[in-house]
Every structure is written in C-alpha cells, then in structure tokens.
Amino acid sequence: MAEQNTGARVPTVIADELHIVYRVSGAKTGRGSATAALSRILKRGEERGVRKVHAVKGVSFVAYRGEAIGLIGSNGSGKSTLLRAIAGLLPAERGRVYTDGQPSLLGVNAALMNDLTGERNVILGGLAMGMTREEIKSRYQEIVDFSGINEKGDFITLPMRTYSSGMAARLRFAIAAAKDHDVLMIDEALATGDRKFQMRSEERIRELRKEAGTVFLVSHNNKSIRDTCDRVLWLERGELRLDGPTEDVLKEYEKFTGK
Amino acid sequence: MSETTRDGDVAVGAHQSSDDGLTATELAAEYGLSVSGARPGLVEYVRRLWGRRHFILAFSQAKLTAQYSQARLGQLWQVATPLLNACVYYLIFGLILKASRGMPHGTYIPFLVTGVFVFTFTQSSIMAGVRAISGNLGLVRALHFPRAALPVSFALQQLQQLLFSMIVMFLVVVGFGSYPRLPWLLIVPVLVLQFLFNTGLALIVARLGAGTPDLAQLMPFVLRTWMYTSGVMFSLHHMLAGRPEWVIRVLQVNPAAVYMDLMRFALIEDYGSENLPPHVWAVALFWAVVVFGGGFVYFWKAEERYGRG
Numbered sequence: 001m002a003e004q005n006t007g008a009r010v011p012t013v014i015a016d017e018l019h020i021v022y023r024v025s026g027a028k029t030g031r032g033s034a035t036a037a038l039s040r041i042l043k044r045g046e047e048r049g050v051r052k053v054h055a056v057k058g059v060s061f062v063a064y065r066g067e068a069i070g071l072i073g074s075n076g077s078g079k080s081t082l083l084r085a086i087a088g089l090l091p092a093e094r095g096r097v098y099t100d101g102q103p104s105l106l107g108v109n110a111a112l113m114n115d116l117t118g119e120r121n122v123i124l125g126g127l128a129m130g131m132t133r134e135e136i137k138s139r140y141q142e143i144v145d146f147s148g149i150n151e152k153g154d155f156i157t158l159p160m161r162t163y164s165s166g167m168a169a170r171l172r173f174a175i176a177a178a179k180d181h182d183v184l185m186i187d188e189a190l191a192t193g194d195r196k197f198q199m200r201s202e203e204r205i206r207e208l209r210k211e212a213g214t215v216f217l218v219s220h221n222n223k224s225i226r227d228t229c230d231r232v233l234w235l236e237r238g239e240l241r242l243d244g245p246t247e248d249v250l251k252e253y254e255k256f257t258g259k
Numbered sequence: 260m261s262e263t264t265r266d267g268d269v270a271v272g273a274h275q276s277s278d279d280g281l282t283a284t285e286l287a288a289e290y291g292l293s294v295s296g297a298r299p300g301l302v303e304y305v306r307r308l309w310g311r312r313h314f315i316l317a318f319s320q321a322k323l324t325a326q327y328s329q330a331r332l333g334q335l336w337q338v339a340t341p342l343l344n345a346c347v348y349y350l351i352f353g354l355i356l357k358a359s360r361g362m363p364h365g366t367y368i369p370f371l372v373t374g375v376f377v378f379t380f381t382q383s384s385i386m387a388g389v390r391a392i393s394g395n396l397g398l399v400r401a402l403h404f405p406r407a408a409l410p411v412s413f414a415l416q417q418l419q420q421l422l423f424s425m426i427v428m429f430l431v432v433v434g435f436g437s438y439p440r441l442p443w444l445l446i447v448p449v450l451v452l453q454f455l456f457n458t459g460l461a462l463i464v465a466r467l468g469a470g471t472p473d474l475a476q477l478m479p480f481v482l483r484t485w486m487y488t489s490g491v492m493f494s495l496h497h498m499l500a501g502r503p504e505w506v507i508r509v510l511q512v513n514p515a516a517v518y519m520d521l522m523r524f525a526l527i528e529d530y531g532s533e534n535l536p537p538h539v540w541a542v543a544l545f546w547a548v549v550v551f552g553g554g555f556v557y558f559w560k561a562e563e564r565y566g567r568g
Contacts, residue, residue, distance in 0.1 A: 010290060011286060011292065012292075013292075014283050014292060016283035017283075060283065062286070085295075086295060089566060091563055092296075098286075098287035098292035099293065100291070102403055104403065105402070105403075113321055113322075113325045116321055116324065120321060120324075127318075128318070130311070159328065
C-alpha cells in the first residue's frame with residue numbers, strides 16, 4: 001500500500017478537535033400554529049425555536065499528501081458534514097481545520113440548471129468551480145466524451161430536464177471531475193451510472209489522486225473503498241471511532257454492521 | 260501510507276513522523292497550512308470576486324434564460340412581460356384613477372412607463388437579493404466562491420432584464436413624441452448609479468435574508484409602500500403642491516424617486532428640470548456610493564457564516 005511514501009510526509013489537512021453544529025429553525029414546536037410561530041419570533045432570547053444538531057463531535061486527524069482516505073459509517077453519522085467542514089463550506093462551532101490550498105468538494109449539482117442545455121451547463125459548472133473560460137473550452141470535448149452523453153445521439157444540446165436521471169448524474173460527475181484539485185473530496189459519486197461508467201469513474205479518481213494531494217471518499221460501498229483507498233476513517237454518531245489502514249478498519253466495521 | 264495507527268487513537272499520524280509532539284496549530288504553521296473557510300481580507304475578497312466575474316455573468320445570463328425556457332414564445336417574454344405590465348398600470352392609474360393630475364396625456368404615459376420600469380429594477384433586485392443566499396444554500400454548501408457573487412449576479416440579471424424593458428420604454432417614449440436627442444445619453448450614468456445602488460441593497464438584504472429567511476415574506480409589503488411613496492404613478496411635484504417645501508424635498512431625495520426622475524428627465528422632452536430636486540446628481544451619486552460601499556462591507560463581514568444550519 002505504501003506506493004508513494006517518498007521520505008518526508010507532508011500534511012495537507014489537519015482537523016483539530018472539530019465540532020460542527022447545525023441549527024434547524026422551526027423544528028421544535030407545532031409548525032402550523034400561528035401563535036406559536038409568533039411567540040417564537042417575539043421571544044428574541046438566546047435561541048428562539050431553534051434546535052441544535054451536533055453533527056460532528058471533536059474529530060481530529062491529519063491527512064498527508066498522496067493519501068486516499070475513505071470515510072465510512074452508517075447514515076447520518078456525519079461523513080458528508082465532515083467533508084463540507086474540511087472544504088470550508090460549513091463553519092466550525094469549535095476547533096479548526098487547516099488545509100493546504102483550497103480543498104474542493106466534488107459536486108457541481110447545485111450550480112447546474114435543468115432548463116439549460118447540457119452544453120451551457122458544462123460551461124456554467126466549470127465556471128462555478130473556478131475554471132477559466134479557456135480551461136473549459138480546452139476540456140469541453142473531454143467532459144462530453146467522458147460523460148458518454150452523446151453516445152446515443154446529440155443530447156448535449158438538449159435541456160438537462162430531458163435527460164434520464166442516470167445521464168444527468170453522469171454529466172454532473174464528468175463536469176466535477178474535469179478540474180485538478182489539491183485536496184479532493186468525493187461524496188458517494190461512484191454509485192452513479194451503469195457499471196461501465198462506474199469503472200470509468202474509478203479510473204478517473206485514481207488519476208485525480210495522482211494529480212491531487214489527497215483524496216477523501218465517502219461511500220457505503222465497501223468494495224469501492226477497498227479499490228481506491230489505503231486509509232479509512234470510521235465515523236459513528238459524529239465521533240471518530242477508528243482510523244487506520246483500510247483492511248483493519250473495514251474488518252471491524254463489517255463486524256459492527258453484521259451484528 | 261505505511262504507518263499503522265491503533266484503534267481509537269484520535270490524534271493520529273502526527274505523532275509518528277518526525278513532527279512528533281507538535282500540536283495541530285504548530286504542525287499547520289510548519290507546513291504553511293491555513294484555516295479552511297476563514298474570511299479573507301477585504302482587498303483579497305474583492306480580488307477573488309473579480310476572479311469570478313465570468314461565473315457571475317454566466318450565472319445571471321443562465322438565470323435569465325431559464326426563466327422563460329418552458330414558454331412557447333420563449334425569450335419574447337423578456338419584452339412582452341414589461342409591456343403588459345405597463346398596460347395594466349396605464350389601465351388602472353391612467354384611465355380609472357386619473358392619477359395624471361395636470362400632466363398632459365402625451366407626457367403621462369411615458370412618465371408612468373419609465374417610472375414602473377425603473378422602480379421594478381430596484382424592486383426585483385431586492386427581492387432576488389433576499390433569496391440570493393437562503394434560496395441557493397445548495398450552491399453555497401457545495402462550492403467555494405466569494406458569496407457576494409450571488410447577490411451581485413442577481414442584481415446583474417435584473418439589469419439585463421431592464422435592458423430588455425428599455426426596448427419597450429424607447430418605443431413608448433418615441434410613440435408619444437419624445438424623439439432621441441442628446442440628453443438620452445444621460446441614461447448611461449443613471450443606469451450605472453442605479454445598478455450600484457441596487458447591488459448594495461441586494462447585498463444588504465442577502466445577509467439579512469440569510470439569517471432570517473422570513474424577510475422574503477415581509478419584503479413585498481415594504482417594497483409596495485416604498486413604491487407608493489416614490490411617485491411611480493404620479494408626479495410628487497404636482498401631488499404635493501401646496502405642502503411645506505421640506506416635505507417635498509425629503510420625498511424627492513428618496514433614492515428610488517431620484518433615479519426615476521433622472522431617467523424621465525433624460526428621456527421625456529416635456530419633463531423638465533423643474534421636476535428635479537436641487538443637486539440631484541450629487542444625491543444620485545451619494546446613494547450609489549454609500550449604499551454600494553456600505554452594503555459590500557456589511558455582506559463581507561459575515562462571509563464565513565453563510566451556509567450554516
């Protein structure tokens with residue numbers, strides 16, 4: 001597993017006692033009642049009608065250049081939240097995350113618009129990720145070919161709302177994976193598309209990992225974790241339960257879930 | 260990755276390399292790592308925002324196109340919507356309520372249409388601004404960019420919308436006898452100043468709306484009140500004749516009234532400078548600079564908090 005251990009290990013991400021708390025408004029009292037809502041607004045106290053969800057509780061780890069780290073844990077254990085915090089997209093309640101360069105979360109879903117053609121979405125998504133127009137132009141064909149959208153006819157010039165869910169997911173992944181990243185984080189992206197596309201995605205992730213400093217991968221598929229990662233963090237209820245080489249952690253995890 | 264860390268050991272890795280015993284902060288300092296998601300300084304923020312100018316423009320154009328992409332007439336609605344709006348206002352205020360008050364018909368209709376379009380520009384920039392962050396949380400939580408890009412982009416979308424409306428405006432104005440002449444060039448500075456003012460307001464309400472999404476429900480009422488006190492359908496000058504001088508002055512320096520009156524002055528031949536308050540250009544410049552500058556700083560101050568919860 002130690003394929004690129006070239007002497008000194010350079011840290012790229014350091015999480016130091018990280019806590020993330022979500023605030024959800026309007027989840028506490030009866031929603032429909034207007035008087036309850038009014039009293040919530042009037043009670044300008046500490047937190048009016050706001051419920052806190054402590055999603056990540058004191059997680060610390062150090063990630064190094066050249067590592068591919070899998071994040072596992074049951075649903076709602078805080079994996080995606082942790083990724084967003086590393087990317088600097090969710091503010092930390094307590095503790096800190098230090099990073100080398102700007103970590104990117106692989107996902108442009110939100111920037112794309114269903115009413116626009118695939119073509120315009122490629123450009124929009126690329127710009128949203130911070131690519132320049134020239135970069136997008138030079139990679140445009142690559143993105144379209146990778147997505148396989150045009151394999152069954154000229155779909156790229158049709159609005160995205162006409163795509164099947166698989167096609168849309170493939171295009172989104174293709175756009176997101178077009179950029180080179182220092183620290184790359186992937187959230188369950190490998191589950192999209194058919195088998196052929198999944199293989200292509202895994203291949204692309206290995207490539208990205210060679211270019212990128214560090215790759216984080218969230219997945220419920222233990223096989224894709226085994227295929228791509230050499231280290232695994234296991235989160236449960238927002239706490240870091242295990243951190244170690246893929247095989248060791250997965251063995252424990254499978255024992256845990258098998259119960 | 261060769262070293263093995265043992266179960267449950269939370270602070271891993273760092274303690275097995277040559278960096279033994281360093282705290283996370285020291286380790287970060289040694290390798291030049293920076294805090295993720297920290298708010299950059301104001302100058303750096305402006306620089307990054309400028310770096311995203313292509314995204315801002317593309318996003319605003321995409322929103323504009325997506326608006327009518329399902330309609331049969333497509334982009335024709337960009338022009339048809341403001342035209343229909345003008346017709347409705349003419350029906351109600353021109354024919355039924357007779358709000359023209361001493362203004363000849365040939366002046367009142369261009370007066371009304373110009374007012375409606377210019378005020379709508381500010382109004383829709385604010386409405387879009389309120390939801391700029393709260394309505395795009397998915398985008399804010401998925402990608403990294405200066406958040407000001409969103410409200411700026413929405414204000415830019417409204418500017419492009421206004422440029423479409425201007426086609427209707429020119430037709431109406433020419434139709435009622437005000438032909439293109441030199442003062443039409445004043446449209447450009449008026450638009451620039453109003454755009455700055457709108458962007459500033461959009462930035463302010465974007466921050467407020469990110470904290471209190473209820474603002475989106477409240478805003479239409481505030482904006483309607485503002486519209487009726489700004490002289491969109493009637494001339495403040497005529498309506499308030501006989502009232503104390505200072506009342507008229509106070510209502511006339513209202514930024515919405517200032518930009519509307521300047522646009523009318525530029526376009527309509529019979530709408531002379533007697534309708535404008537004194538020092539009108541200074542007032543217009545003041546509002547644009549103060550609101551834009553203040554709004555930008557106000558928005559930037561909360562940069563790292565957008566997208567929480």
